[in-house]
Amino acid sequence: MPIRPKLPMEFAAANLSDSSVRESLTPVAIKAVLRIADAWGLSEFDLGKLLGKSERTVYRYRENPVRTLSQDELTRISALIGIFKGLRLLLSEPLVYEWPTLPNSNPLFGNERPVDAMIRGGIPTMLRVRGYIDAIRGGS
Numbered sequence: 001m002p003i004r005p006k007l008p009m010e011f012a013a014a015n016l017s018d019s020s021v022r023e024s025l026t027p028v029a030i031k032a033v034l035r036i037a038d039a040w041g042l043s044e045f046d047l048g049k050l051l052g053k054s055e056r057t058v059y060r061y062r063e064n065p066v067r068t069l070s071q072d073e074l075t076r077i078s079a080l081i082g083i084f085k086g087l088r089l090l091l092s093e094p095l096v097y098e099w100p101t102l103p104n105s106n107p108l109f110g111n112e113r114p115v116d117a118m119i120r121g122g123i124p125t126m127l128r129v130r131g132y133i134d135a136i137r138g139g140s
Contacts, residue, residue, distance in 0.1 A: 016071040023068045030061050030069070033077045036084045040100045042115065049119040050126075051076050072123070079126035086133035108132055 014021050037047040037058075044058040051058070051073055069077070087096045100114045108128060109117045118126045 014074075016074045019068065022071065022074060025074060026067075026069045029074055029077045029081075032081055034062060036080055039084070039097050040115070041097070042101070046115055046119065050080065050115065052122065075123055076126060079123065079130050082130040083126070083133055086130065086137055090133060090137040106132070 014025060016022060016025075033047070033051070042050075043055075045055045048055045048058045053073070083100070087099055090096075091099060102113060103109075103111055104114055104117075105111055108125075112120075114129055118129055121128075
């Protein structure tokens with residue numbers, strides 16, 4: 001079943017330092033990243049590490065996401081959404097959902113799963129992975 005997280009068009013260009021913008025994006029961003037994690041088969045632990053948060057925080061996101069996400073969290077989610085969307089344009093099912101959790105020999109990943117490389121490298125690696133996917137598909 002195709003997963004298509006919906007985000008406002010202005011998400012990518014949003015001023016994430018503005019608390020009112022973060023507040024308005026938080027509910028849909030949490031919903032999108034949880035759907036992506038489910039599609040990729042990520043554990044709460046892995047998703048927490050990708051978001052720079054604890055496993056318990058991810059459980060709270062699922063239960064009742066009432067607080068506003070930080071600029072850091074929204075940046076991480078934006079990168080994951082971009083990766084997800086790029087993979088959907090590049091690959092067919094089921095690989096589109098499996099790719100993040102399969103070992104990858106590209107030097108960017110060092111024979112790790114892309115998810116593990118992103119956990120280890122944080123936002124800079126997440127953005128490099130997004131750029132890598134975009135470059136492969138010829139997009140921007």
